[in-house]
Amino acid sequence: MSDVMERELRSDSSACEEFDVLIVGAGISGIGSAHHLQTQCPGKSFVILEAQDGFGGTWRTHKYPGVRSDSDLFTFGYRFKPWVGPPIATGAAIQEYLEEVIEENGLDKAIRYGTKITRCDWSGEDRKWTVETANRDGSPGKVYRCNFLWMCQGYYDHENPYVPNWPGMADFKGKIVHAQKWNDSVDYKGKRVIVIGSGATAATVIPAMADDAAHVTMVQRSPTYFFCYPNKSDLVDRLRLIGVDDDTIHRCARLDYLHNLKMLDHRSKEEPDVVFDELKALVRQYAGEDFEFEPHFTPSYRPWQQRLAFVPDGDMFVKIREGKVSAVTDKIAKFTEKGLLLESGQELEADLVVAATGFNLSVMGGIDFTVDGKEVDWSDTVTYRGMMFAGVPNLVWVFGYFRAAWTLRVDLLGDFVCRLLNHMDQKGVHEVDIALPQGSEGDPHKPWIEDDNFNPGYLMRAVEDLPKRLGDRPEWRHTQDYWQEAEDIPAIDLDGPEFAYR
Numbered sequence: 225m226s227d228v229m230e231r232e233l234r235s236d237s238s239a240c241e242e243f244d245v246l247i248v249g250a251g252i253s254g255i256g257s258a259h260h261l262q263t264q265c266p267g268k269s270f271v272i273l274e275a276q277d278g279f280g281g282t283w284r285t286h287k288y289p290g291v292r293s294d295s296d297l298f299t300f301g302y303r304f305k306p307w308v309g310p311p312i313a314t315g316a317a318i319q320e321y322l323e324e325v326i327e328e329n330g331l332d333k334a335i336r337y338g339t340k341i342t343r344c345d346w347s348g349e350d351r352k353w354t355v356e357t358a359n360r361d362g363s364p365g366k367v368y369r370c371n372f373l374w375m376c377q378g379y380y381d382h383e384n385p386y387v388p389n390w391p392g393m394a395d396f397k398g399k400i401v402h403a404q405k406w407n408d409s410v411d412y413k414g415k416r417v418i419v420i421g422s423g424a425t426a427a428t429v430i431p432a433m434a435d436d437a438a439h440v441t442m443v444q445r446s447p448t449y450f451f452c453y454p455n456k457s458d459l460v461d462r463l464r465l466i467g468v469d470d471d472t473i474h475r476c477a478r479l480d481y482l483h484n485l486k487m488l489d490h491r492s493k494e495e496p497d498v499v500f501d502e503l504k505a506l507v508r509q510y511a512g513e514d515f516e517f518e519p520h521f522t523p524s525y526r527p528w529q530q531r532l533a534f535v536p537d538g539d540m541f542v543k544i545r546e547g548k549v550s551a552v553t554d555k556i557a558k559f560t561e562k563g564l565l566l567e568s569g570q571e572l573e574a575d576l577v578v579a580a581t582g583f584n585l586s587v588m589g590g591i592d593f594t595v596d597g598k599e600v601d602w603s604d605t606v607t608y609r610g611m612m613f614a615g616v617p618n619l620v621w622v623f624g625y626f627r628a629a630w631t632l633r634v635d636l637l638g639d640f641v642c643r644l645l646n647h648m649d650q651k652g653v654h655e656v657d658i659a660l661p662q663g664s665e666g667d668p669h670k671p672w673i674e675d676d677n678f679n680p681g682y683l684m685r686a687v688e689d690l691p692k693r694l695g696d697r698p699e700w701r702h703t704q705d706y707w708q709e710a711e712d713i714p715a716i717d718l719d720g721p722e723f724a725y726r
């Protein structure tokens with residue numbers, strides 16, 4: 225059967241299920257978005273399609289030792305569901321929190337697991353998306369139709385992590401595992417372990433392995449800023465002691481963390497050296513007063529230009545002080561039979577190499593899109609506020625924050641999408657397109673984010689594949705500025721010239 229015939233057969237309306245809204249992904253974004261849809265647009269029918277066999281996204285797929293958040297859960301948790309644990313949470317605790325949200329909102333019946341979306345076709349005539357799926361075994365799955373697509377598929381490829389192609393990897397007699405592919409069969413007890421990388425994942429997995437491994441060596445190409453702090457909030461403890469209820473504590477703690485984060489963000493630009501001195505003082509509380517920051521802990525960029533790696537209770541630095549962990553800053557020349565040869569000529573022996581080398585960015589979950597038969601090339605589209613895209617109707621992508629907790633944007637965009645859907649109902653329209661501003665024809669289409677603003681490797685490797693921003697107009701980019709967006713997004717005029725309704 226030809227592709228076209230097969231597609232026609234599968235799109236046969238009798239084999240289709242139809243919903244007002246289709247949410248892609250049952251991670252923290254999809255679950256939060258479903259809550260907002262259900263509470264703010266109670267009449268809308270919806271379904272959540274999830275490729276995995278369970279909910280949680282990142283928090284389900286990542287299983288390496290010690291996996292935890294590096295945001296506090298008062299802001300990484302939802303606005304509507306109080307967090308009652310310690311600020312930095314284990315992956316398991318986040319999963320429990322999400323499970324409670326699913327149960328409390330009766331969302332389990334709306335989620336279809338093992339359903340990977342492969343293709344979405346918009347028909348302007350029907351004002352509907354046709355969504356094709358694949359089953360767990362790769363066979364073609366059910367076809368869905370919906371009026372609105374709420375893209376909550378995250379931003380990275382869950383199947384294929386980023387592993388640089390180092391020479392000699394096949395010669396290494398030990399085991400190599402990427403943190404994203406960790407499973408229970410990986411044994412590190414009594415082993416000499418090398419962790420390649422120095423971001424949040426490395427800072428998590430290293431202290432978690434340090435007591436059981438023979439030794440853990442962190443091999444990094446370049447240093448990272450670490451923010452050591454006790455995993456507790458004095459404000460929360462005090463409010464709890466005097467009998468304040470969980471909802472109020474959650475609201476206060478959220479405001480407190482947001483204020484502190486805003487100050488840190490601002491001061492990192494205004495007085496980066498002072499901020500670094502403060503970060504050093506915090507590290508010394510755990511690593512010891514004579515701890516040396518050169519050369520392994522002095523980054524070449526200013527604080528917050530890449531995500532700061534939070535180290536609760538300074539655990540990684542405690543293990544360095546105890547001699548269980550050491551750091552090496554060098555480039556890898558090649559793998560050898562016994563370990564790594566570094567460009568300086570130093571050789572490191574290992575039984576296990578853990579690659580904490582990050583992600584491959586995935587634009588729109590690897591799904592093929594067409595609009596009225598024309599393939600969508602996302603790198604050719606222009607974004608409206610990093611959530612909608614000119615030329616692609618009835619679709620929002622929940623792309624969160626890098627410097628603040630991702631989920632803050634789930635709540636903000638949840639309100640926005642529901643307001644938009646209700647507005648469309650009031651107008652009696654079924655399609656919303658994004659119209660570029662008049663007179664913008666000559667404006668350059670620039671990369672999604674400037675590299676002097678935020679430049680982690682996974683973003684820079686794929687920034688050309690992402691939609692473009694329009695010049696430097698704040699409405700036509702993802703500003704990554706929660707505090708500004710918290711004012712701007714609720715104030716968006718839905719009858720403004722950016723929105724073309726049909």
Ligand SMILES: Cc1cc2nc3c(=O)[nH]c(=O)nc-3n(C[C@H](O)[C@H](O)[C@H](O)COP(=O)(O)OP(=O)(O)OC[C@H]3O[C@@H](n4cnc5c(N)ncnc54)[C@H](O)[C@@H]3O)c2cc1C
Nearest residue numbers: 249251252253275281282293294295341377378589629630
């Ligand atoms: C180990 C780790 C720790 C992190 N810690 C933090 C933190 O502390 N703070 C922070 O702000 N950010 C953190 N992040 C970033 C994190 O990914 C996001 O904050 C957040 O979890 C993303 O949620 P999400 O639901 O948008 O995406 P994901 O968690 O990626 O979930 C997306 C879901 O969509 C599904 N999906 C994707 N494509 C398809 C498709 N084609 N069809 C069907 N389903 C699909 C996936 O299977 C997945 O379940 C961390 C990331 C990692 C890897």
